[in-house]
Amino acid sequence: YKLFRWFSAKQCALPTPKMTENGLGHREKVLNMNTMNPNVKRVEYAVRGPIVQRAVQIEKELKEGVKKPFSEVIKANIGDAHAMGQKPITFFRQVVALCAYPDLLEDNKFPDDAKNRARRILQSCGGGSLGAYSASTGIEVIRQDVARYIEKRDGGIPSNPDNIYLSTGASDAIVTMLKLLTSGEGKTRSGVMISIPQYPLYSAALAELAAVQISYYLDEDKCWGLDVSELRRAVEAAREHCKPRALCIINPGNPTGQVQSRQCIEDVIRFAAEERLFLMADEVYQDNVYAEGCQFHSFKKVLFEMGPEYSNTVELASFHSTSKCYMGECGFRGGYMEVINMDPQVKLQLTKLVSVRLCPPIPGQVLLDLVVNPPRPDEPSYATFIKERTANLEILAEKAKLTEQIFNTVSGIRCNPVQGAMYTFPLPYSSYSNHGYVIRAMCSHHPLSLGFGQRDGTHHFRMTILPATEKLKIVLENIRAFHKRFTEEFS
Amino acid sequence: YKLFRWFSAKQCALPTPKMTENGLGHREKVLNMNTMNPNVKRVEYAVRGPIVQRAVQIEKELKEGVKKPFSEVIKANIGDAHAMGQKPITFFRQVVALCAYPDLLEDNKFPDDAKNRARRILQSCGGGSLGAYSASTGIEVIRQDVARYIEKRDGGIPSNPDNIYLSTGASDAIVTMLKLLTSGEGKTRSGVMISIPQYPLYSAALAELAAVQISYYLDEDKCWGLDVSELRRAVEAAREHCKPRALCIINPGNPTGQVQSRQCIEDVIRFAAEERLFLMADEVYQDNVYAEGCQFHSFKKVLFEMGPEYSNTVELASFHSTSKCYMGECGFRGGYMEVINMDPQVKLQLTKLVSVRLCPPIPGQVLLDLVVNPPRPDEPSYATFIKERTANLEILAEKAKLTEQIFNTVSGIRCNPVQGAMYTFPLPYSSYSNHGYVIRAMCSHHPLSLGFGQRDGTHHFRMTILPATEKLKIVLENIRAFHKRFTEEFS
Ligand SMILES: Cc1ncc(COP(=O)(O)O)c(C=O)c1O
Ligand SMILES: Cc1ncc(COP(=O)(O)O)c(C=O)c1O
Numbered sequence: 001y002k003l004f005r006w007f008s009a010k011q012c013a014l015p016t017p018k019m020t021e022n023g024l025g026h027r028e029k030v031l032n033m034n035t036m037n038p039n040v041k042r043v044e045y046a047v048r049g050p051i052v053q054r055a056v057q058i059e060k061e062l063k064e065g066v067k068k069p070f071s072e073v074i075k076a077n078i079g080d081a082h083a084m085g086q087k088p089i090t091f092f093r094q095v096v097a098l099c100a101y102p103d104l105l106e107d108n109k110f111p112d113d114a115k116n117r118a119r120r121i122l123q124s125c126g127g128g129s130l131g132a133y134s135a136s137t138g139i140e141v142i143r144q145d146v147a148r149y150i151e152k153r154d155g156g157i158p159s160n161p162d163n164i165y166l167s168t169g170a171s172d173a174i175v176t177m178l179k180l181l182t183s184g185e186g187k188t189r190s191g192v193m194i195s196i197p198q199y200p201l202y203s204a205a206l207a208e209l210a211a212v213q214i215s216y217y218l219d220e221d222k223c224w225g226l227d228v229s230e231l232r233r234a235v236e237a238a239r240e241h242c243k244p245r246a247l248c249i250i251n252p253g254n255p256t257g258q259v260q261s262r263q264c265i266e267d268v269i270r271f272a273a274e275e276r277l278f279l280m281a282d283e284v285y286q287d288n289v290y291a292e293g294c295q296f297h298s299f300k301k302v303l304f305e306m307g308p309e310y311s312n313t314v315e316l317a318s319f320h321s322t323s324k325c326y327m328g329e330c331g332f333r334g335g336y337m338e339v340i341n342m343d344p345q346v347k348l349q350l351t352k353l354v355s356v357r358l359c360p361p362i363p364g365q366v367l368l369d370l371v372v373n374p375p376r377p378d379e380p381s382y383a384t385f386i387k388e389r390t391a392n393l394e395i396l397a398e399k400a401k402l403t404e405q406i407f408n409t410v411s412g413i414r415c416n417p418v419q420g421a422m423y424t425f426p427l428p429y430s431s432y433s434n435h436g437y438v439i440r441a442m443c444s445h446h447p448l449s450l451g452f453g454q455r456d457g458t459h460h461f462r463m464t465i466l467p468a469t470e471k472l473k474i475v476l477e478n479i480r481a482f483h484k485r486f487t488e489e490f491s
Numbered sequence: 492y493k494l495f496r497w498f499s500a501k502q503c504a505l506p507t508p509k510m511t512e513n514g515l516g517h518r519e520k521v522l523n524m525n526t527m528n529p530n531v532k533r534v535e536y537a538v539r540g541p542i543v544q545r546a547v548q549i550e551k552e553l554k555e556g557v558k559k560p561f562s563e564v565i566k567a568n569i570g571d572a573h574a575m576g577q578k579p580i581t582f583f584r585q586v587v588a589l590c591a592y593p594d595l596l597e598d599n600k601f602p603d604d605a606k607n608r609a610r611r612i613l614q615s616c617g618g619g620s621l622g623a624y625s626a627s628t629g630i631e632v633i634r635q636d637v638a639r640y641i642e643k644r645d646g647g648i649p650s651n652p653d654n655i656y657l658s659t660g661a662s663d664a665i666v667t668m669l670k671l672l673t674s675g676e677g678k679t680r681s682g683v684m685i686s687i688p689q690y691p692l693y694s695a696a697l698a699e700l701a702a703v704q705i706s707y708y709l710d711e712d713k714c715w716g717l718d719v720s721e722l723r724r725a726v727e728a729a730r731e732h733c734k735p736r737a738l739c740i741i742n743p744g745n746p747t748g749q750v751q752s753r754q755c756i757e758d759v760i761r762f763a764a765e766e767r768l769f770l771m772a773d774e775v776y777q778d779n780v781y782a783e784g785c786q787f788h789s790f791k792k793v794l795f796e797m798g799p800e801y802s803n804t805v806e807l808a809s810f811h812s813t814s815k816c817y818m819g820e821c822g823f824r825g826g827y828m829e830v831i832n833m834d835p836q837v838k839l840q841l842t843k844l845v846s847v848r849l850c851p852p853i854p855g856q857v858l859l860d861l862v863v864n865p866p867r868p869d870e871p872s873y874a875t876f877i878k879e880r881t882a883n884l885e886i887l888a889e890k891a892k893l894t895e896q897i898f899n900t901v902s903g904i905r906c907n908p909v910q911g912a913m914y915t916f917p918l919p920y921s922s923y924s925n926h927g928y929v930i931r932a933m934c935s936h937h938p939l940s941l942g943f944g945q946r947d948g949t950h951h952f953r954m955t956i957l958p959a960t961e962k963l964k965i966v967l968e969n970i971r972a973f974h975k976r977f978t979e980e981f982s
Contacts, residue, residue, distance in 0.1 A: 029834040030736060030769045030806050035681075036837055037673050045846050056626075080624045083617030093592040100854075101588035109598070126574030131820040133571045135547075168659055168824070171848045179699075182528050190526075204847040208670075245521060278521045315521050329622040331853030333659070343520040346527055355536050356695040357662050361852040362822030363591075 042207040045200055052077060074471050076463045079254065079422045081328030081392075084466040089327055089388050091381040092370045095121070099130050099366055113379035121366055130362045136355040138166025138336070139362075142369040146336050149372035153286075154301035159338065165350065166336050166368065168360045170284050170321035173337035175205045177280055177317050180350060181246050182211040191242035193234060193277070195226070196453040197425060197460065199254045203453065212242035217455060220427070223416050224256035228267045235275055246278040247271075252285040252296070252420030255462040257400075259294040259420040265302045273314050281318040284335075287325035290397035291419035300340060316340040322367045324422065326392040334364030334371075396422065399465040399472055406476040412487055413479075418465060427460050428483055533698040536691055543568060565962050567954045570745070570913045572819030572883075575957040580818055580879050582872040583861045586612070590621050590857055604870035612857055621853045627846040629657025629827070630853075633860040637827050640863035644777075645792035650829060656841070657827050657859065659851045661775050661812035664828035666696045668771055668808050671841060672737045673702040682733035684725060684768070686717070687944040688916060688951065690745045694944065703733035708946060711918070714907050715747035719758045726766055737769040738762075743776040743787070743911030746953040748891075750785040750911040756793045764805050772809040775826075778816035781888035782910035791831060807831040813858045815913065817883040825855030825862075887913065890956040890963055897967040903978055904970075909956060918951050919974055 033041070059073050075083070082088065091114060098104050098118035105115055124141040126132030137143065143164040150159040167173035182190045191212040194202045198215075206213045216234040218224040226249070235244050249268060251260045260268075272279045281299035289296050299318055304311045322334035339347065374389075375381040400418035407415035407426050415426035454460050467475055524532070550564050566574065573579065582605060589595050589609035596606055615632040617623030628634065634655040641650040658664035673681045682703040685693045689706075697704045707725040709715040717740070726735050740759060742751045751759075763770045772790035780787050790809055795802045813825035830838065865880075866872040891909035898906035898917050906917040945951050958966055 027804055029832070029837070030767050031672060031837050032834045033836050033840075035674055035736065036840060037671055040671060040840055040844055043843060043847065045843050078624065080617060081622075082620035083623035085618055088620060088622050097588040097592035097595060100591060101584040104588060104595075107600075125822070126571060127576055129573035129579060129822070131572075131579050131818075131822045132574035133569065133814075133821045168852065169849065175848070180528055180531060181522060183526055201847055208844075208847075245526065276521050313518055323624075327622075330624045330849070331616070331620070331622045333850075333852040341520070343523045345524050346520070346522050349524075349527060349531055352534060352536050353531055353699075356534065356692060356699075357666070358660065358821070359824075361659065361824040361855055363854040364852055 039208050039210050043204045045204050074467050074475050076467055076475055079324060079464055079466065080330050081466055082330065085468050086328050086392060088329065089385060091375055091385050092327065092367060095370055096363060096366055111380045113375055113381050121369060125362065134359045134362060134365065136359050137351060138360060139365050142166060142365050145369050145373040150300065150338060154298055157301055157304045163339050164336055165354060166360045166365050168364065169323060169333040170282065170319040170335040171201055173319055173335055174201060174282065176353060177337065178205045178211065179209060180346065181278060182209040184243055187241055189242045191238045191244040193231065193244065193247040195250065197255050198453050199250055202248055212238065214238040214244060218256055220416065224253060224258040226260065226264055226268065228271050231271050244275065244277060246280055248280040248282065250282040252288055254285065254421050255423045255425045257416065257418040257421045257423050257425065259289050259291065259296065262297045262302060265297055265299060266306060269303055269306060269310060269314060273310055279314060279316040281316060283318055284321040284324045285421040286320065287393065288396065288422060289420040290400040291417055294419045300338065313341060315342060322364065322371055326389045327371055329367050332364040332367045333361055334368035336368060396465065399469060402469065402472060403465050403476065410480045410483055413483055422464050422466055423462050424465060425460050425462050427458055530699050530701050534695045536695050565958050565966050567958055567966055570815060570955055570957065571821055572957055576959050577819050577883060579820065580876060582866055582876050583818065583858060586861055587854060587857055602871045604866055604872050612860060616853065625850045625853060625856065627850050628842060629851060630856055633657060633856050636860050636864040641791065641829060645789055648792055648795045654830050655827055656845060657851045657856050659826065659855065660814060660824040661773065661810040661826040662692055664810055664826055665692060665773065667844060668828065669696045669702065670700060671837065672769060673700040675734055678732055680733045682729045682735040684722065684735065684738040686741065688746050689944050690741055693739055703729065705729040705735060709747055711907065715744060715749040717751065717755055717759065719762050722762055735766065735768060737771055739771040739773065741773040743779055745776065745912050746914045746916045748909040748912045748914050748916065750780050750782065750787065753788045753793060756788055756790060757797060760794055760797060760801055760805055764801055770805060770807045772807060774809055775812040775815045776912040777811065778884065779887065779913060780911040781891040782908055785910045791829065804832060806833060813855065813862055817880045818862055820858050823855040823858045824852055825859035827859060887956065890960060893960065893963060894956050894967065901971045901974055904974055913955050913957055914953050915956060916951050916953050918949055
């Protein structure tokens with residue numbers, strides 16, 4: 001495999017949009033940049049921006065036979081496990097196929113537990129078909145299964161299916177909650193605290209809603225940890241110009257890969273209670289914990305273990321998804337949120353709001369059901385399921401370690417351990433702009449990602465640990481070589 | 492089958508939400524009705540409101556063995572064909588199953604065309620899996636297939652895949668377009684024209700966006716036709732307090748079932764051009780045309796046939812979905828929009844905006860691909876496909892006629908022909924409020940729907956034509972009996 005080739009800045013130019021004019025098109029458009037929703041204009045979303053577009057272009061050129069010094073673009077830009085070769089869990093897909101085409105229920109190639117699961121799900125679908133709309137909050141038996149899953153995960157702390165809202169991926173539920181939380185004008189405008197670095201869905205949704213983003217910084221020196229004194233600094237500064245209403249936490253973290261300690265979660269909950277903030281816990285990476293000594297603690301569980309003073313008052317929405325963990329089923333767009341201590345009238349409003357879009361996709365609901373209700377030890381598919389799940393998680397853990405190790409041998413790149421999630425967020429020391437760095441790195445074949453936010457003057461990029469191990473090694477070696485050349489060129 | 496039983500007003504009481512308080516819950520919530528997004532509060536959405544909740548309750552009671560004078564709730568409240576017993580198209584579901592569980596590609600029970608289709612789709616998915624995210628605008632080959640489908644439908648008028656955006660049902664694309672179109676404050680706030688009666692997604696989305704709803708009335712006396720003079724009246728009145736920017740048309744109509752003539756569409760396009768309005772054409776019922784002499788004309792086709800003065804200037808977004816027509820695959824949440832003459836910079840903004848939510852569900856994209864690219868005459872599944880499609884459409888046509896016929900024999904109920912779509916919107920003459928009417932009717936087992944808007948002083952309700960023919964007859968006979976009793980009681 002040929003290692004990286006250096007590209008000139010010109011060769012790295014990003015595609016510019018074609019602005020074709022038709023003959024009569026000089027008349028001003030009704031919908032143009034001046035009349036368009038100004039909040040949309042303010043939305044920034046670099047993860048799928050020009051760098052990815054350039055990568056797609058390069059891939060196309062390769063397919064068309066354009067000669068390049070490499071034969072493949074290795075994408076390390078989004079948390080999309082299947083796209084990088086991870087295989088789906090057999091049982092999950094068997095059940096989806098059975099539900100989609102119930103004639104297969106007569107087929108003896110499918111195990112009985114898969115068939116039973118499919119029959120149970122179809123019975124709770126309108127007309128016994130995946131093609132019917134469900135209740136807007138999701139299919140009732142699936143919401144019950146979710147509640148039972150949460151109870152089991154959290155050591156028996158009760159979960160009520162009435163608090164479960166199924167969603168179109170976690171994205172959908174997160175945006176819906178932020179929407180509910182947005183109100184006021186000027187200095188009473190809602191402020192929402194998000195970490196920097198962050199997952200850019202949050203900043204994008206806040207821009208679109210014209211809510212105020214209150215940034216708090218994670219501490220790179222403490223393994224991207226969260227410190228309550230930084231939360232306090234941020235909220236106090238924000239009080240000058242908005243009304244802080246919510247605090248968003250991503251744990252395990254994207255793009256930073258840290259896993260929060262139980263103590264830290266307790267501190268955050270206490271802070272939210274004191275400052276009267278609605279808590280949003282994004283826990284889509286809850287199974288993605290690799291580092292020794294780290295463990296996933298759900299906000300719900302910690303909240304309830306803190307006693308009634310907290311568990312009866314602090315308002316919490318937590319989010320989960322089919323997209324990450326060991327299953328990586330992003331394309332199905334399955335997810336749920338659990339709301340705790342939500343005002344019952346607001347809950348009715350939430351139900352009304354989700355009704356307008358009818359319902360989350362049923363295949364995604366089915367997949368979510370399988371995630372929360374996988375084969376049991378006494379069922380025929382159990383052994384294979386465990387084998388596949390374990391293998392997927394072990395490979396991720398191995399790649400997390402590999403990434404950290406290699407990066408830390410590159411002089412001039414600093415990289416925290418990947419405790420969890422699927423990303424590393426290294427800091428190349430360089431005086432050149434971060435945008436330039438990533439574009440140039442990308443042109444040596446690796447789409448990396450920008451747009452997560454960071455402290456001024458630093459130029460991190462995000463890289464997933466998802467490429468297959470051999471390819472990941474190539475990527476890391478390429479970045480090492482690239483970084484060396486880049487540093488020589490610009491110093 | 493026992494005909495309707497009369498319920499007292501008390502027996503018909505709708506469920507009121509439980510407002511449980513916990514011991515320590517007296518502290519005011521962070522998120523309550525006063526701090527919640529006021530736009531959300533303004534959203535009205537009755538279609539899935541208390542009447543449907545009551546129906547679900549009754550169904551549950553029946554399941555639990557509670558004695559009622561009937562054994563089943565026949566739902567005629569939402570356009571959900573599978574829930575009412577319509578069967579999925581075999582070929583579509585075969586391909587979905589093959590894509591979900593590609594081991595089946597080795598199975599000789601599946602026809603070759605289904606396998607080829609599945610292989611082609613999987614090749615265009617990341618990692619060959621439905622579990623990967625796609626491009627945010629949708630899988631490229633599917634967008635190409637959509638463009639070819641539109642070209643064929645519209646007699647060769649070109650369609651560019653770059654103008655196609657796949658979506659999570661049509662709902663998603665409609666809301667996204669309305670979002671782009673919303674700007675300004677006070678008297679410069681965007682106004683959007685929608686029909687009354689309307690499909691309540693529109694009013695709900697406008698309320699949520701705090702855009703101005705400009706109502707134009709359909710003419711019940713002219714078979715719910717649309718008259719340009721009424722459009723003009725509405726837009727002129729609206730100019731006093733907002734900036735009219737867009738005109739939404741639903742054709743064939745929901746809830747009114749009318750099909751627009753070619754002439755009418757031309758008039759509407761000319762009006763939009765004169766008044767400088769962005770056109771939104773909701774064409775999700777494009778295959779649902781039953782009445783003799785009626786035909787579906789796409790706005791795109793008529794626009795292009797009107798010549799370059801229009802086809803090069805009028806901005807148009809048209810919407811389609813997997814949810815209706817002969818397939819009725821609502822649960823998959825598949826859909827697309829085609830944009831014509833959109834400002835290229837706005838298009839980039841649109842692409843950015845849809846990127847935030849990552850991508851529409853892949854199984855829905857697959858289903859959409861099959862709708863726009865069904866079996867061809869030379870393929871093994873063609874005969875069955877045509878048979879199933881024809882049967883579904885013929886049964887709908889039959890039920891459309893039946894509904895109109897029976898309603899028009901009921902004295903005191905007036906009902907236009909159901910030319911297309913899946914609904915009738917009859918007018919019971921009565922002095923009692925419409926809400927009361929439907930609730931009482933519902934308690935004699937039929938969830939009908941409210942919330943579509945109508946002229947003041949009239950009390951229409953919407954009923955789908957989707958129950959199986961025998962059941963539809965029962966529903967209609969029940970309504971006849973109910974109406975008689977109701978009229979006696981309240982006159
Ligand atoms: C932290 C975090 N939250 C939410 C999401 C949204 O995932 P989805 O909408 O696919 O469930 C992602 C996806 O990458 C994520 O990283
Ligand atoms: C007129 C109209 N438009 C749009 C929709 C939305 O359909 P979906 O989001 O399922 O594609 C419906 C659904 O009933 C409808 O009747």
